[in-house]
Amino acid sequence: MSFRAIRPDEFEWITRPHEPGEPARHVAELSDAIGSTHVRGNVWRYEPGARGKRHRHPIQEETFVVLAGELSIYLGETPERVDVPTGGVVNVPPGTPLQSANHGDVDLLVYAYGYPPEDATADLLDPAV
Template sequence: MNYSVVDPDDLEHVDERPCDLRRLSEAAGMDNVAINRFDAEPGEQLPLAYHYHETQEEAFVVLSGTLHVETPEGELEVPAGSMFAAEPEAPHRAYNPEDADGSVSVVAIGAPPADDDAVAYDPDE
């Protein structure tokens, strides 16, 4: 049996992201689920763009702060201790608004893991 203990603060920050991203599942050697920690300051978004996944289910567990999620049906506020979930093909954009009182910390879980599964979504189209 193999076990892992991963401290996100010991991991390298992923460059070219709009906020602080640490890849937890990769560090733990997990292949069947993607687990990441995002820390976003006011004005930062978690993903690179408004998007949906073709096959991946995605969930955001809010550790601290309040996560805002834009969807075609409206904006949702997800407080600390709560979870936002998106089914495949459900467009969303998770972010911390510019007028937020502080940062937001989120653990994102996606399965199956898919690096090329995200599709850009334009709400105006």
């Protein structure tokens, strides 16, 4: 059996585009690094006040595991805010609009994985926050 393991100090963080003065989001893209072929996995780090883009995946189911901080996630056509503390998990079915945010005062760390991995970009939507 073949396996790969990556320690957190080996993550290659990519800073996502953001406006000057706006808190940043950073992603460690893990799927290729660990040789994953059936799921897409990333670790996201949101600085305090950072928020992602509201989007929807047509075929990909996503699950978010909060590793540190508290995730505020806005779900549904009429966005409903759900706060997920450290150790909590939220599952988002395909086609569900979502937007993630860090309303706390410490970095938010989230492991996100999706199945099946989509090759196309998600549909971008008007922001909830």
